[in-house]
Amino acid sequence: MKKLIYLLLFCPLVSLSQSYIIEYDVSLNVLRRSGYLIVNNTEESFYYETMIEEKNENKKKDEDETVNKTFFLGKSKNRKRYQLYKNQKDTLFNVDYLEDExxxxxxxxxxxxxxIKNETKKIEDYICNKATTFFRGRNYTAWYSTDIPIxxxxxxxxxxxxxxxxIxxxxxxxxxxxxxxxxxxxxEKFIIENDLKxxxxxxxxEKNEKSKNSKTDRMMLKFVNRGSEVVKSEYNRGRETKFEWEIEETKKD
Structure with missing residues (x-):
């Protein structure tokens, strides 16, 4: 009976624990998204982005009639991509798409x-401190507030x-x-489907880049068949340009 009373008292405390929802305006080169960070006090927190708009292509015609065309292969569907943080584990789970899967x-x-830098500025009603870092190929500047303890x-x-x-x-x-x-x-809870690979x-x-490069080849072929001269370039990685295993392999060489 004492255990039952304890559980009845404890469950409401879990459901009423304080959480944060932080919304961001996100700019990823030519893409604009809305970002949502949900920070829970219990087992897990998560972040996801949804598309606002995208630019599919940019075309320029030179004087010699050569067509320079840049393809931005953003998703046409408004899919959510998640980062799931397990508070007690050392693994980050990313829910994403390989083509349509x-x-x-x-x-x-x-x-x-x-x-950490000795600089501050005000964002909204918060005094923020400055920090810098190098992460996966890019130099970032961040402004954070200790008034929000996450x-x-x-x-x-x-x-x-x-x-x-x-940032x-x-x-x-x-x-x-x-x-x-x-x-x-x-x-706010996030439940992952059990049947996902x-x-x-x-x-x-590796699979994503192979797919993107293949898609670029197919699109370029359409212009070649129309008599245009096209110069190929590889798929642009975006925010992550260099991964840890590539850095280690470079050191070995």
């Missing part, structure tokens, strides 16, 4: 080496002593800027 790829939870940020960014309210790379092509913060008493991040990157 929804899959899960996993990686070791990124340990980001932040350099160590997660948008996408895969984490490890600062407060919530990241703004951008040195080119200005990739950025996340806060649009809304709210505290909620009930947690699970692969490593490395396998996902």
């Amino acid at each position: 929804k899959i899960i790829n996993y990686e070791k939870f990124p340990r980001i080496d932040w350099q 160590k997660l940020g948008p996408w895969k960014f984490n490890g600062l002593p407060g919530a990241i309210l703004q 951008y790379d040195e080119t200005g092509s990739f950025s996340w800027s806060i649009t809304k913060i709210k505290q909620v008493k009930t947690e 699970i692969i490593s991040l490395r396998e996902f990157v």
Whole structure:
């Protein structure tokens, strides 16, 4: 009986635990997205992005009639891509797509080496501190607030002593800027389908790039068949340009 009373008293406390929902305006080169970071106090937190708009292509015709065409292979469907943080585990799960197949790829939870700077600025009503880092091929500047006691940020960014309210790379092509913060008493849950294929991040990157390059080849072939001269370039990785296993392989060489 005492155990039953304890459970009845404990369950409401779990359901009413304080959580945060932070919304971001996201710019990924030519793509614009909305980002949502849901930070729960219990077992897991997660982040996802949805598409606002995308630019599919950019075409320029030179004086010699050569067509220079850049393809931006963003998804035409408004799919959600998730990062799922298990609070007690050292693994980050990414829910993504290989062409039209929804899959899960996993990686070791990124340990980001932040350099804290002696600079502050105000974002919304929060005084923020500056930090910089180099992460997977890009230099980033982040502004975080210790007034919001969470160590997660948008996408895969984490490890600062407060919530990241703004972060951008040195080119200005990739950025996340806060649009809304709210505290909620009930947690928003994320349930992964049981039938999704699970692969490593490395396998996902290799298969995804092969698929993207193949798609680019097919699109370029249409212009070649029309008599245009086309110069091929490889698939642009976007925000992650260099992975840990590639850095290790370069050191061995």
